[in-house]
Amino acid sequence: MLKIIDLHARVEGEEIEILKGINLEINKGEVHAIMGPNGSGKSTLAKVIAGHPAYEVTSGQVLFEGEDILEMDPDERARLGLFLAFQYPVEVPGVSNSMLIREAVNAVRKERGQEEFDPLEFEDFIIDKLKLVEMDEKFLDRSVNAGFSGGEKKRNEILQLAAMEPRLSLLDETDSGLDIDALRIVSEGINKLRSSENSFMLVTHYQRILNYIKPDKVHVLINGRIAKSGGSELALELEDQGYDWLVGDAHVNGEA
Amino acid sequence: MKEAVQFKQSTYLKDLHENAVKAETGVDAVEQARATAVTNVDAWSFPTPRFEDWRQTSLKPLYQQSFVQAAIKSDVSSSDFDHIRLKEASDATIVMVNGKFSPALSTVGNLPDGCYAGSAIDAPASVQTALAKQFSKVARYSQDAFTAFNTAILPDVAVVYVAKEVKIDTPIHIINITDARAENVYSAARVFIYGERHSDATIVEDFIGLGENPYFNTAVSETVLEDEAHITHVKVQRESRKAIHISRVASLLGRGSNYNSYTISIGAQLFRNEPLSLVDAENAHATLDGLVLVDGNQVSDTHSALDHMKANCTSHQLHKVIANGEGQSIFNGKIFVRKDSQLIDAFQENRNLLLSENANVFTKPQLEIFADDVKCSHGATIGQLSEEELFYLQTRGVSRADAVQMLTYGYALEVIENIPVPTLREQLSYAVAEFTGAKIEAQDIV
Numbered sequence: 001m002l003k004i005i006d007l008h009a010r011v012e013g014e015e016i017e018i019l020k021g022i023n024l025e026i027n028k029g030e031v032h033a034i035m036g037p038n039g040s041g042k043s044t045l046a047k048v049i050a051g052h053p054a055y056e057v058t059s060g061q062v063l064f065e066g067e068d069i070l071e072m073d074p075d076e077r078a079r080l081g082l083f084l085a086f087q088y089p090v091e092v093p094g095v096s097n098s099m100l101i102r103e104a105v106n107a108v109r110k111e112r113g114q115e116e117f118d119p120l121e122f123e124d125f126i127i128d129k130l131k132l133v134e135m136d137e138k139f140l141d142r143s144v145n146a147g148f149s150g151g152e153k154k155r156n157e158i159l160q161l162a163a164m165e166p167r168l169s170l171l172d173e174t175d176s177g178l179d180i181d182a183l184r185i186v187s188e189g190i191n192k193l194r195s196s197e198n199s200f201m202l203v204t205h206y207q208r209i210l211n212y213i214k215p216d217k218v219h220v221l222i223n224g225r226i227a228k229s230g231g232s233e234l235a236l237e238l239e240d241q242g243y244d245w246l247v248g249d250a251h252v253n254g255e256a
Numbered sequence: 257m258k259e260a261v262q263f264k265q266s267t268y269l270k271d272l273h274e275n276a277v278k279a280e281t282g283v284d285a286v287e288q289a290r291a292t293a294v295t296n297v298d299a300w301s302f303p304t305p306r307f308e309d310w311r312q313t314s315l316k317p318l319y320q321q322s323f324v325q326a327a328i329k330s331d332v333s334s335s336d337f338d339h340i341r342l343k344e345a346s347d348a349t350i351v352m353v354n355g356k357f358s359p360a361l362s363t364v365g366n367l368p369d370g371c372y373a374g375s376a377i378d379a380p381a382s383v384q385t386a387l388a389k390q391f392s393k394v395a396r397y398s399q400d401a402f403t404a405f406n407t408a409i410l411p412d413v414a415v416v417y418v419a420k421e422v423k424i425d426t427p428i429h430i431i432n433i434t435d436a437r438a439e440n441v442y443s444a445a446r447v448f449i450y451g452e453r454h455s456d457a458t459i460v461e462d463f464i465g466l467g468e469n470p471y472f473n474t475a476v477s478e479t480v481l482e483d484e485a486h487i488t489h490v491k492v493q494r495e496s497r498k499a500i501h502i503s504r505v506a507s508l509l510g511r512g513s514n515y516n517s518y519t520i521s522i523g524a525q526l527f528r529n530e531p532l533s534l535v536d537a538e539n540a541h542a543t544l545d546g547l548v549l550v551d552g553n554q555v556s557d558t559h560s561a562l563d564h565m566k567a568n569c570t571s572h573q574l575h576k577v578i579a580n581g582e583g584q585s586i587f588n589g590k591i592f593v594r595k596d597s598q599l600i601d602a603f604q605e606n607r608n609l610l611l612s613e614n615a616n617v618f619t620k621p622q623l624e625i626f627a628d629d630v631k632c633s634h635g636a637t638i639g640q641l642s643e644e645e646l647f648y649l650q651t652r653g654v655s656r657a658d659a660v661q662m663l664t665y666g667y668a669l670e671v672i673e674n675i676p677v678p679t680l681r682e683q684l685s686y687a688v689a690e691f692t693g694a695k696i697e698a699q700d701i702v
């Protein structure tokens with residue numbers, strides 16, 4: 001599904017690399033968790049995969065279903081089935097949520113050779129998705145994320161995910177800012193969307209979401225590199241011990 | 257050669273006026289104002305680029321063309337303006353053709369007791385009294401040849417009068433049509449709005465042109481708010497792309513009154529608008545919001561003045577511009593707070609969105625504060641769309657071009673969404689969408 005080979009990236013126009021050689025492979029149907037301290041490059045990794053123009057890839061490859069996507073615009077990647085749920089969802093005043101989601105759904109439907117929804121068909125379609133994340137219909141009429149609470153924004157990301165039916169979802173700290181009930185609802189929603197055909201990369205600081213969504217693999221990102229990978233038990237270990245015991249390791253690996 | 261043009265320019269309005277057929281309304285207040293205006297058109301100079309307020313805007317498109325006075329008789333029919341009708345205003349649609357009230361095209365149903373909408377010529381005594389008191393006295397533009405020209409040649413005045421303690425629930429739509437189908441014409445549109453104590457009404461002043469010929473429209477409107485009156489005043493300038501529209505929108509606010517004005521600039525080749533709000537009593541509030549769309553070679557120029565003459569008042573001015581192509585926008589917004597006008601809370605912001613490299617905006621927000629205990633903020637921004645917002649939309653599969661259109665549309669809505677007339681909001685939403693190329697569905701309209 002996703003194969004990242006020795007990926008290096010920095011902020012466009014700056015010297016210092018943020019990603020310093022990432023290797024990662026996520027297979028169809030798998031869930032991978034990415035953990036790591038603040039500022040280690042987790043969001044940057046997700047944004048580079050999604051095609052954020054602020055970052056420059058200096059070397060390496062990102063293959064999505066075998067195809068190198070680094071030259072593609074973010075919207076092309078999205079239409080191919082790549083979805084990014086933002087750590088900080090952007091407020092878009094003046095653009096209604098329903099307008100955006102309808103455009104999004106129709107963009108992917110068109111790409112897949114399916115008939116686009118007319119506004120009424122879309123309404124029926126989206127009602128089901130709202131139920132999945134237990135969101136009120138009124139959020140459709142509001143401007144995208146504008147004035148939404150932190151938790152509402154995160155739910156809205158998952159609503160969009162559910163609507164776009166991507167093959168690979170990058171969830172950047174979707175669990176942060178959710179209360180216990182919301183976390184359960186969102187996690188259950190995500191679990192319902194899981195299948196043997198799609199994959200997830202879950203960026204998180206906490207074990208609690210992984211109790212609901214059991215990862216196949218856990219990777220620890222430290223200072224722009226994957227310092228350690230393991231099974232779901234690694235997340236528990238990190239919860240207990242923090243990252244300190246890995247920081248030295250990463251450094252050594254980096255020097256090697 | 258140069259001298260000759262200069263000379264012609266300085267007497268341009270005077271010459272036009274001299275060749276005009278003398279108009280006569282039979283309304284005392286109007287004719288008295290006209291008598292003064294006629295001498296002023298001769299005395300007051302046509303603006304040159306040396307005038308401080310005309311540095312940025314050239315009137316060449318006006319004085320290098322010739323125009324004839326628009327005929328009073330015209331065969332305009334309902335189908336010429338059905339597309340801008342407001343269904344909420346089906347009971348009060350006043351149609352002015354080339355400045356003259358058209359009884360045949362207008363529909364004025366049963367207004368509440370004491371209220372009036374129509375021509376000054378047919379107005380009842382109470383309205384004549386209001387005209388005698390305030391007509392031509394609110395448009396206090398100093399030595400302004402355009403105001404004088406309008407007053408000197410106007411064939412009629414559209415009047416809206418709202419009686420004491422009456423709330424008119426449906427909007428009143430004044431449709432000003434300039435008929436330029438046969439030749440280059442000039443005309444004068446004049447509006448007088450009067451809200452008695454505790455009255456409440458919404459008035460939409462709309463401007464369209466017919467035909468392909470250039471035309472020159474001067475428009476002056478005056479709004480008087482007595483104590484505690486609430487008037488929402490929308491000016492929709494959707495003239496043809498060949499029009500030169502020079503506009504004065506003046507208001508005088510009484511104690512505790514609330515004047516909310518929204519000016520939407522879509523059409524015309526050259527639009528010059530001068531809103532003037534005289535907040536001459538305590539506890540009043542004035543809103544002077546604007547939305548300007550310019551592309552091609554359009555020029556839209558707003559020179560506003562908001563005068564806090566008394567204490568304890570608030571004002572809000574959000575002027576938003578979207579400039580594309582080689583479009584040009586000028587904003588010069590003055591807010592005065594006089595010496596004894598304490599506890600004023602004034603907000604002013606001019607935001608400019610540049611969609612093309614060749615578009616051009618000039619902005620000059622100005623505060624002139626002579627009182628010491630006030631809260632005033634002003635600012636101006638010129639920018640492109642936010643990269644973060646564009647990226648966000650793109651990650652949702654929306655192409656960059658579509659994302660630009662959606663964001664531009666959203667940017668414009670901030671002004672439109674406050675207009676309390678759904679059909680007008682809808683029309684304007686489509687107009688903005690057409691300007692930006694955005695695809696919108698009925699559901700998306702705010």
Ligand SMILES: Nc1ncnc2c1ncn2[C@@H]1O[C@H](COP(=O)(O)OP(=O)(O)OP(=O)(O)O)[C@@H](O)[C@H]1O
Pocket residue numbers: 011018036037038039040041042043044045054087
């Ligand atoms: N656009 C940018 N401009 C400048 N620095 C940036 C930019 N994007 C990321 N960085 C820097 O790169 C580093 C990695 O940031 P990133 O957001 O990827 O961290 P993270 O692992 O997601 O952290 P957190 O757990 O706090 O979300 C940080 O030091 C950050 O300041």
Ligand SMILES: [Mg+2]
Pocket residue numbers: 042043044087172173
């Ligand atoms: Mg992050």
